[in-house]
Structure formats: C-alpha cells, structure tokens
Amino acid sequence: MTDAVQFSPARPSPPRRRLGILVAALALGAAGCSASAASGDSGAYTLGLITSQTGTGSQLGVGELQGAQLAVDQINARGGVNGRQLRLRTADDQSNPAQAVLQTRKMLGSVDALVGPSLSGPCRAVIPLATSARLVNYCLSPGVKPEPGSYQWSASAPTDTLAERLMEYWKGQGITRVGLIYTTDASGLDGAEATQHAAARTGVAVVGQASYSPSAVSVTSQLQAATTGRPQALVVWSSGAAAGVAFKGIDQMGLKVPVATTDGNLTYAFLRRIADYTPDTLLIPATRDFWWQQQHPTAQVRQLERGYHDEFRARYGADPDFGPGVAYDAVLLVARALEEAHGDVAGARDALQNLRGVPGVVGTYNFAPDDHRGIGAGDVGIVRAVNGRLTFVGR
C-alpha cells in the first residue's frame, strides 16, 4: 500500500538512505540526530502521520490529516522548527492494526517522530515498533494509556476525566440515578468502567446497565435492562452507528431522560446525521476547542483558538471537530519537542515530557514523565448537541 498523500518530495531509495544515515552518523559522531538531517533532505524535519483515511476510523482520520497539515503550514509560515522546514509523510492505515504496523515499518528511519494512528487498536499495534526505534509516537486516540517514561503519548482527555466531569455536572443538576448502555468494544468497555468509577466517586448510583455489540441493529432489550431502575439520566458509551442505533431505540421507546454520550461522537457530520433522533437533551464531555468562545480564555489561548478555527474554516469550508483538534495539537507539541531537543530524535521524548503549561487548541498541556497526556479536568467541559450544533452548558 502506498502512502495516501505524499507531501514530501521524492526521497532516496531505502538502501541509499540507510547508507546516508550511517555516513552522516559517523561524520557527526553523534547518535540520535535528526533522521531527515542525516539523509541530507535539506535539513527538514519529517513527521510520520498515520491516520485512518478509509474504513471505520475515517470519520476521524480525514479531519486529523487536515488538522495536522494546517499545523505544519502554520509552523512553516512562522519560520519552521529551528529554522528548518517541517514536513509530513502521511499514510493510511485503513483503520486496520496490521496496515498501521506495515506503514510504521516503512517510515522508521526516515521520520523524526510519529503522529497517529487514529484508533486505539492500530495505536496499540505500533507501540512496540516506535519503542524499539526510540521514536516519539503521539497516538491520536484517547484510548491508549501510555506507560510512564515511555515513547508513547495519547491525545485528548482521559476517559476517566470525561466520565467524572459528566457525573459532577449531573450531580450539580440534582441527578443521582443513571442508567448505562455501552458497546462491547474496547472504547465502550473503557467508558463503562470509567462511568462506574466516576459515579461511585461522585455519589451517583448506576441503577441499570447493559452492553451490546457495536454491529447491533436493535437495542430494545439492552435499553430495557438499563432503565429498569428508573434512572433520571442515561449514559450511552458508544460511537458512530452503534450510538445512532441507541438514540433511535431511546426515541422509539419514548424515553424522555437526559442522555450523555462519548466525545467519540463529536463530529459534526455524525451529529447532523442523527439530528432527527437526537434526544431532547444530549450532553457530551468535550475539550476546550468546542467551548473556548463561551469561557473567555486568556488572550494567548483566544489568539491560538481563533487562528486555528478561522484558518481551518477558510481552508476546508467547515468547522473543525474532534479529529482536526487532536492532530493539530499533536503536531504543535511534537514540533516543539524537536525544537527543544535540537532535532535529537530520542531526546525529543525527554523534551516533550518536560513541557509544562503549553497551550493547545484542545487544552493546556502539562506533561510529566508519568503523564504523557497532559490534559486535565480543567480542559473538559460539557456541551449540548442541538440540531447538529454544540452549545456549552457547564464545566
């Protein structure tokens, strides 16, 4: 499979490049110098971007590619990284872990860091490769929990924080009994566990719960099970078609309770698709890029958010949603780490995990050796979906 989009100019053949790397490394007498610099590619830094351009994850992956390209262009417009241009080498993993591994293998030795893949499964599949190559790997899915001190990063807010914010919001609204319905895939199980823990911590009771297959076309039985305890609100931890099936089931059963769902559904295309069946109150825990205008952030954050949103809208003719934001930030952060590490590929890991208080569009990042996500509860708010649009309702 060839790269889906090739932004970099033609590169030398692999044997020639390996020879070039060896000669340059010997000449410099230093290990860990920039792969691109070593290859003599006019000193540009190259980020390997693996996203799901096709398959189930393309709902996120297409936007991620757009967000990443926007970040690269903005960085280059400001003079690049240490005076060098930043380039993207992109590939499509087809939403498939095996393809993600294949594309990663192709990139090793010719990129200075990896951004992606889009989904947690492919992300987990490429971790061993990135780790053995000592290459920073910024997974764009929140569904990965990076080991402390590792080369692995994970985007957006952790599931625990999303669930906790939601339960705190509902508790503040007087809701103390919730039902839970979730899919049996990794994302659904992770969300269900986080919801149960968050409910226990905030004093909210989960009075009924049920799981269903992501490919189910009816969830009448599961909704019966989840609502037997007469909950005041319902959590639907599933995304895409599975969430649509649940919303339709809620509508068909005539359930009139507030419903909350995962940030995996924060794409405008999906929200428009389910507009006719969106529950009267549909809440989604979301990061700052979805509610920055309503919360009066600092001037620096406001400028960053406005620059990102306006330029994205001008370039692609649509508002950015979940995918573009995480990829945009990932590129900014990895570029910053490469800059501070002066292109030392392995050193970028230390530089990245020592970044503190760095504003991104998703939130303000405070990394640490044991926190490779950097996003906290303060970066998460609750938005309400109405007619395919989102409105901030609280934090």
Place this chain on the structure above:
Amino acid sequence: MSPTMTGLIQVVIGGLADGGVYALIALGVSLVYSISRIINLAQGGFVVLAALLAVSIQQWLGVPPLVTVVIVVPLFALLMAVVERLVMAPAAARATPDRMLLVTVGVLQAIGGLLLLVWGNLPYTMQPFSGDTAITIGGVRIVSQYLWIIGALVVTVAALWFLVQRTSLGLTMRATASNPEAAALQGINVGRIRLIAFSLAGAMAALAGTTVIPATFLQFSTVTPYAVAGFIAAVAGGLGSNVGAVVGGLVLGLLQGLFSRYTSGDLAQVIAMAVLIVLLLVRPTGLLGKKSEVRR
C-alpha cells in the same frame, strides 16, 4: 401489568422484529439453496445495499419512505437476476457447491466495499413508514415500524406459499428443488428456475432492507452481522425449508433479545451460537430440514 412483565413483553416484541428481518434473509438463503444448492451468504449484504439505496432514493425523489419499497423491490429482483447470470451461474458451472460458498463471500465483501465507496462510513436511517408513531397497550410500547416488518414477513410467506403450492411455476420449482437432474431430464429449464429463485431472493432482501432501515441505523459494516444472522437462521431452521427459515429467524431474534436483556452483549452472542451448535448436534437437519439435505 407488573413492570417486570411489561419489560419482558417489550423485549419479546423487539426480538420478534429483529427475528422478522432475519427470517426474511433466511427465507432468501433457503429458497436459493433449495433450487441451486448454493448457500448465498451475500444475501445479508443485499439487505443493507437495498436499505441504503432506499434512503438515497427517498432523499433524491422526496417520496414518502413507503414508496421506496415499490421502487427498490423490483429493482433488486432484477439486480439479483443479473448477479445470477453474470456471477453465480458461470461460477456454479465450474465450482462445486461448497466452493460456491467462497464466491458468495466474495460478493458479500464486494457489496461492503461498494457501500463504503458510495455511501461512506456514516450510518443511515429513514423516517418510519407511518411516521414516528407507536401503540401502547398495557404499558407495552409497540413501534409502528415493527408492525411493517412483521407485515412484510407475513406477506412474503403467504406469497411464496401461493407461488410454490398453487401455481404451475411452483410445481416446476418444487420438482427442481427435489432433484435438479431429474427435472432437467423432464424438460424443465433448470437455469430459468434458478434465475427466478435468485430474483425472488433479491426481492426479499429489498423488502427486508427497506422495512428495517426506518427502525435502525445501517452502514457498510452491517453487512456481516446480517449475513451471519441470516445464515444461522437458515441452518437452524433447516436449509431448504422455507417454514424452517422463518421459524429459525424468529427464534434467533427472540433468543438474542432475551439473552441480551439478562446477560452481557458478548455473552448473548456466544449463547445464541451455543444454542445453534447444540441444536445441530441433536438435530443435524435443523428444526424443519430433511435428512436428504444432510446427506447431500
């Protein structure tokens, strides 16, 4: 009525609606198998293709959702006839029936790819035929679209019974199903009968797709669950038995509904499969299959 009983009845109704769709798929699989000995796994794929095409037609023409049935059903009868002539018949002339299974898997994969290419990866739905109405009896809520699904199944079963049992074409179909070689020696055009069987299966797939899409969301990835459910229902009911296919579909829908209500989602699927395996161990012919089908 107690809330527990109301909930149970609600689960049964939901299960029967799902089972009605499985039964329509299984009926198509069973009819094609009885005439051609081909297990058409692609039948579930055609259901989703018909459903998404109905959504597009409804949006393009702005017609009421029910009208899409009148358009898509004959269209799929024709489409399946074309598939039979261009793919199934040439392949069947060279491959054994068990290898034809692989051909139908290939067609299923091709449909999934086509759906992704044309309709993308977003889920689709359509307004219910009778609007968003529901009947509530004793606290049990019956969604109007569920009645359309069951109605489509009843009409299909009645029409098929009339065709097979009360017409001369049905007589030749029964003769072909019983022994294709003997039927050919009697002067029956077996190829034409097979074409008609595929065409009828296409109409059934379209009927299933157009009636279920208003009750759920479907997308390219839904082809496999429907293909598997239709296959299980057809085998459990007894391959080649039309009544068995209907019973198999309804029982499968009911079991999935009940197990999903009282166990986890994963376990419900495992239990449904375990029940099928036990059934086939105890009764290899399926619920209503014939011994000759097992030996063949």
